[in-house]
Structure formats: structure tokens, C-alpha cells
Amino acid sequence: MQSFQNSITKLFNTEIPIIQGGMIWASGWRLASAVSNAGALGLIGSGSMYPEVLKEHIQKCKSATSKPFGVNIPLLYPNIDEHIQTIIEEKISIVFTSAGNPATYTSLLKKNGIKVVHVVSSSKFAIKAQDAGCDAVVAEGFEAGGHNGREETTSMVLIPAICEAVNIPVIAAGGIARGNQMLAAMILGASAVQIGSRFVASDEASSHINFKNAITNVEEGGTSLSLKKLTPVRLLKNKFYHEIHEAEINGASKEELIELLGRGRAKKGMFEGDIDTGELEIGQSSCLIKKVQPASEIVHEIWNDYLHEIEKLKR
């Protein structure tokens, strides 16, 4: 692999500026270690893990790779204190936080020598993350899968806007599944990309095979930012989505939507493989994903295509 260095590879001590997003029911130790072994940064997604499960995944990940990896924590996670404790005890060196106030835990993590990155959907939140002492931010555009911001700013606009608003490095997320998209994001000012959907469709993701196969069949326009009265989340348009959408059009209240959503809906869809009535969180870029592959192959394809696009411009 061609030698490369920038602010993000130096921050994380990785070979290339690609980060696999921490995703519930998808990114356990198998995926994170496979991505890190390929020279990128793998993240364990702790949002769907009980505290003891997270501990187990961290330990297995350490055995599976000698390279840096990190943990993603949604700050609204109910057992957040236990997760933070586990991370410190296990001497995790990189933490990505999302969905909450970065001021709450960043200084504690930093005191323990941990690099902290916060995921944001606007320049305002990016500045807050910078002020909280974060080492970098992830600028997550409207096209990203899963939970998302209310302002709906897309990667094309959000990346340059956030790069102008903060001095810390910016990692672009949302809509990126290929090397040319990675280069587009870097030209917009990003120092790295965080990729989610394409890694869900990897052999090593813990997502159910039915969900992985469904991703490779998503058509353009096959996802939608839904549940805006609760927390906006980008979903694959399956039977469950259409029920939610119908209710929303008919003016369903917050309470009615919560009841319709029920409990365990995301696990049912993404982990147990019920692709009709489960909740399937995925990004717009899924329409560009054509097959389930080993994670290392995904890393190498994106990176080689990225380098190839640069070579084309040099001609």
C-alpha cells in the first residue's frame, strides 16, 4: 500500500484515512479488527451492546489485531457510565461519540489519554465539539444512514461549511461508498472519510445476511429520513417504513409513533434478519453497493479507486 500521511492518519496512527463507522448490530470485533488489519480504522459500535458484551468485543478485537481500533458510543446510551469505565479500563485509545453533548465526557476521556472524535450534523455542533476539546469531528450529511440531524444539510454543503467553521480535522460521512466519492469529500476539505453502509454489506459485519443482501438490492430513492417527530433516522423503505410513513402522513403524534415503533425493532431487522417488519438503518449510498465483500477488499477497493482518481487528474 502506497505510503500516506495526514492529520487523521497521524492522530489515529493508521495507514490510510478511511474509518469504518460504528454501527449498531453491525460493527462488532470481527468487522472492526478486519478493517484495522487492512490499514484503515475499525470502530466497535457499542450502541447495541450490553456493558459485558462491549468488554468481550474489545478483548476479542485486541486479540484479532495489533493495529489501532476504536469504540463508538452514542452518548444517550442508558448505561453510558459503564461503557466509559470499560473503555478506560481496557485502555482504548480512540473513542467516537455521537448523539449527545460532547462536553459531558470528552475531558474525562482526554485525561485518560484517549483521542476523542464527535459526530455532528452542523457547524454549530462542530464548534461545540471543538470547544469541548475533541480532536476531530465527523461531519455527517443528510444522506447518511441511521440517526441524523434536523437541518438536513447534505455532504456537498456540510463538509465545506464545517471545514470553515473549525480548526480541528474534519472526517466526512454520509453518501460515501466509493473511491471517487472519497476524493470528492477530501476535495471539499475533509481529512478522512467515515463509511457505514458499505461495511454493513461486508462478510465480517454482524448484521444478518438477509439485511446484507437487502442492501445490495436497494434502488436509488430506496431510503428515507423518517420519524422526524422522534429522532430523525434514515431507513430502508421496507414494509415497516411504509407503515411508519403512512402514520406520519396522517399526522400521527409522537406517542403514536413510539407505540408503532415498539421495542427491539432495529435488532429484529438488522440482527435477526426480519427485513419486512424490522427497522433497517442504511444510507442513500446503498444504491451504489452491489455485493457483500470481505471488509479488507472494501478498504482496498475504495483506497485504490481514490488513488486512481487522483492519477486521472494528473494526466
Added chain:
Amino acid sequence: MQSFQNSITKLFNTEIPIIQGGMIWASGWRLASAVSNAGALGLIGSGSMYPEVLKEHIQKCKSATSKPFGVNIPLLYPNIDEHIQTIIEEKISIVFTSAGNPATYTSLLKKNGIKVVHVVSSSKFAIKAQDAGCDAVVAEGFEAGGHNGREETTSMVLIPAICEAVNIPVIAAGGIARGNQMLAAMILGASAVQIGSRFVASDEASSHINFKNAITNVEEGGTSLSLKKLTPVRLLKNKFYHEIHEAEINGASKEELIELLGRGRAKKGMFEGDIDTGELEIGQSSCLIKKVQPASEIVHEIWNDYLHEIEKLKR
């Protein structure tokens, strides 16, 4: 200006692959001729013009520039046949069509030696435009101002998707106001960019100065895709928008929204300068637009920044 050629500059016989979007109440002969004189392609936006007004603008544009310019026609325009007749009589050589079925007029226009480009928001519509005989398509992402598609696919995903779906050249629109965004779009596969919002904030746009100044003050997240029960349109979040939004949240019917919208709302806002109660159509990229400038300066800045970004990658 550095010499450049690709499929789009050859198609339109322009010096550079930048197109100024045809926009109601903004792009008359002054703006279109200024853009064309700067080496890009100017478009007269006929959607807000009576037939005799379009004729006048075409004739004035011809006097103001010897370079190629075009006319944009929304195909749902009520006096569409008169507009088509004017275009043929005045020997216009380039027509951009939008908001309607490209099969209806493309062959008539082509028979009269006119290059035809259709604006689309999805690969499905891009293929229809190609099948109808269009010479190129504009791929318009979710972030674009004004009327927009229902699938909400953003430029980051839409550009590569449409480039894969059709063989004719693709012009990227939506979220592009700067040279680095233009290069990002070109790397995603576009052969040119169509820029709207930034040209509304030009000296030569016929938009009211109040609207131009409002654009330079739009904050990130300051626009929203609205009126989805009618035709989705991206609006600046002013007093009028908030009224519409409130009604939408409370489940207003299509009929109630039509009544709330009333008649002449866009003219009132964009042309007459009532920025509180008028309808202001503008894209997400407005948060990156800091000043009102001459159109030629906008063209040169974007093009020079684009070339500069390429030079940076060659280092």
C-alpha cells in the same frame, strides 16, 4: 482563460463547463448574457415570463452577447406552446427543459436543430430523458433550490448514480457554489456544473436586492424542502416558510396549503423584495455565499478555484 474542452463545452460551444441555472424572477437577459460573455453558458429562465416578455429577453440577450446562450422552460408552463414557438422563431440553439415529460417536446426541438437538456432528480428520469433524445441531463440533487424531486437523493449519491445509468453527458446541480464543489462534482462523474443560488446573488440577476442580500445572510440549515404535499420546493426559512411549516406539521391538506400559498407569492418575494411574506426559492449552498458580485466575477472565481484545486492535487 486556460483552454479547456469536454463533451459539454463542445455541445454548447462554450469555453468552460459552467452553466448558470435558468431561474424564475432571477435570470433574464442581463444575467444570461453576462454569464455567456464570461465564457460559461447563461440561461434565460422563462418560467416567470409571459410569451412576449420571453421574446424581448431573447432579443436583448442576442444584442448583449455574441456567445451561445440558452433558454430554460418548465414543461408545465401554461403557455408552453407559445414559448416553444418563440424559441424556434428566434433560432435559440440550446434549451433546458424541466418539470415535465421530456418526450413531449424534445423531438420537435431537435428537428429545429436545438440542443436539448432535461433536468432530472433520479436515474429513472435520466433514462427517460436519454430515451426521448436529449443531448444531456442535469442531475439535480436534494440540496438544490426551488422545485425538486421526491426521492431526496443528494448530489453525492445522485451524480455517480446517474452517470452510471446513462451514456449522455451529465451536468451536476445542487449544492454547488464554489470551485472545490465543482471539482467534487466533476470527480463524481459530471461533465459540467449548473449553478443557481450563487448567480441569484449577482449584480445582473433580476431578483430584488432584498432577496440578494438575504441570500448572503442565510445560515447553514436556513433552507428547507417544503410543500411536499404539492410539489416539493426548497425555500429560505422566512416568516412565510414558518407559516407553511406550521400548517404542514398540523396535517394541513393539499387544498389548505394551496390556499395558504395563494397567488404570486414567488414574485412577491424574489422580484418585489418582500422577504418576510414572499416565497424565496434558494439552495442549501446559500450558506456558503457571502456577497453579491458581478456574474463574470462569479464565473471566474469558481473556474479559477476549480483549476487551483486540481493543481493542489498534482503536487
